[in-house]
Amino acid sequence: MLFLGLIGFLNQPSFAQSAETLSIRNYGSQNADKIIREFSEFLSIPNVASDTANIRKNAAAIMDMMQKRGVKNVQLLSPAAPGAPPAVYGEVMVPGATQTLIFYAHYDGQPVNPAQWAAGLEPFGPKLFTGAIDKGGKNIPFPANGKYDRDWRIYARSASDDKGGVYTILNAYEALTKSGMKPTTNLKFFFEGEEEAGSPHLDEILEKHQSLLQSDLWIICDGPVHQSGKKQIVFGVRGDAHIDLTVYGPKRPLHSGHYGNWAPNPALMLAKLLASMKDDDGRVLVKGFYDDVIPLSASEKKAMREVPSVEAQMKSELGISATEMPESVLNEAISMPSLNINGMQSGNVGKMASNQIPTFATAVLDLRLVLGNDAQRQQQKVIDHIAAQGYHVIDHEPTDAERANYAKLIKVIPGDDGYNAQRTSMDLPIAQKVIAAVQTTTPDPLVLQPTSGGSLPLYLFVKYLNANTMTVPIANHDNNQHAENENIRLGNLFDGLETMAAVMGMR
Incomplete structure (x- = not known):
């Protein structure tokens, strides 16, 4: 068993890791219990975009987490429509930095039907399991000794899509600073509150705050790693x-x-x-x-030719021939x-x-x-x-x-809510820097995908900000996003911590 916490990350792959990655890994190991418990509290706030009161509670919780971590200029970017979910913004300006990254994730989740969830599960009552439920995982209490197995999973709505992304980004910054390191670029944080509702007000927010949201690159933390388990970077999304x-x-x-x-x-x-x-x-x-x-x-x-084949694996998982x-x-x-x-x-x-x-x-x-x-x-x-x-x-x-x-x-x-695809060139110098940074966190070759199968309204970032985007996902591919029994594997949560911290400190 691969435990996090008091006994650290056991049996991790051996390769030429950077000192920075080892420091972040040690931080995650030493603070595993604190991280997981705070994450669970965040997951217990209902987050359907139409639930105005609870969406505001989520935004307030994110602002509080940002301020506790030393993020500056924390504020809500609110649309004009009454009750519309705000985006949460914050920044860290680094003296001498010549580039700016904006980290994006969304804090709203898909609507839920509790009756469809497995017995004993509540969408907004996070529970810890020893593995995937459909493979025999059992519900266990959060351990008093602070030891967590990497293959254990937290089940709750938005555990993977996309509060996992929000929380991992914020913790990566905290891990970086608490480990005595500093980001190498200016960092901005933008957490949207209605992505699962089709982002109806995102264009208004981007247009209104064009100056505030200027950057060299947006890092989108949404979606799963590759089905092979390898880390991947995705350079575009399909429209819908x-x-x-x-x-x-x-x-x-x-x-x-x-x-x-x-x-x-x-x-x-x-x-x-x-x-x-x-x-x-x-x-x-x-x-x-x-x-x-x-x-x-x-x-x-x-890059497409080098993507690992998962045909046999996914046919077996899904029961199709x-x-x-x-x-x-x-x-x-x-x-x-x-x-x-x-x-x-x-x-x-x-x-x-x-x-x-x-x-x-x-x-x-x-x-x-x-x-x-x-x-x-x-x-x-x-x-x-x-x-x-x-x-x-x-x-x-x-x-x-x-x-x-x-x-x-x-x-x-x-439908009147359709939007177009977006794709960023893999050959951009800043894209190559992100690839190199993420590669320092894993011995496996990265999976580089020109486009994701899923969709995000990233064309709006191009339209209003002339921005480039790259998606750096963290969740396990079998996370049940958008469906009942959504979950995140703890190993993915902590690997994501290393990934995001590496990007923040990229050379």
Whole structure:
């Protein structure tokens, strides 16, 4: 067992670590109990963006942690809308520093349904387990002797996404200063409070505080390390857009015996329409879907080739025998635009199933975008495809006249919260400095990903601040973010401490 705390980090990999990394590691070991208990207190504050009172409590807790660690100019950057979650800002200006880094994480979390969590778990009642629950991990009390195993996990909403990021950034700065070291760059901290709600006010905050938020690079601490367990740096994110579809059938439910083979079935119609959007190899058949993609650079292609294969591992973990795009490995697949069905609904199933032809069928499409795609343009390509399949497209409930005139009726509502992809060049000198800094914390080669499969509104940082961003994640890949039983592995939490401190002290 690999314990943290009183007996230190046992059985750590042996390699030529920097003295700075060893100092940070010793700090984490000696303060493990304090760190984990304070983190657990932070996790116990509910943090759904729409819960105004508790969001304010989270912001206040972050401000308090920043001030206790000596961060200066701590303040709330609040949108004009009443009750909208504020961003929390602070800074450390280093005499003689010629570069500025801004560290970003978000303190809000996804909504929760406590009934979906494992027995004995509460989303905002952090609990310690000896391992992953689905692999036999058991609930144990927080140890009185301060010893913690690296493979133990804390279960709570936002443990990994993204209070783990907020807390790791702040503790990295504390570890650096308490270990007698100083950051080499000016540091700014920006913690957002509504990322999981789509960041509806982030543009307003960035535009209003352009001068305050100038930097040479944003370090985004969000998401997981590579599935192989290796540390990774991600240079971009995919954009995201949604479309709601509703296909209409008869005005009232019909007996499937009396009217089957005669009345059109909207569930079958929708299934056929969705099937027309992809071929058997997972390629999207929507006209022009891939046309405006900006190709990867030579260095990005080289990095892609060096990403460790996790195909067999992830198939085994997920219980699947084949992938949607058999000609592409995972990191190749997530570097392309995608069309995903988030959900479908029509009629009833299971014990509620009845012999009927339903009146409608609905689905939500999720479009992931890469550099070159435009959110609205990509949505329109899908709408044009639907029309090409013979559908009359409307944006409202159909009138009787429309029902009488069109055999295929569909309501299409494009989401208005879509945003574009963003990607920073791997070849930037400051990017190379970050890579070198993170490499000092691990004997394994870093995984360098041109883009993440997930999405963040990082294009806003480019639009309003002309900023470059790099994502340096810390969480374990099997953390259940956005779902029930979210967790973070303690080893990842403390490895992240070393990673962020190394970036703050990079040469």
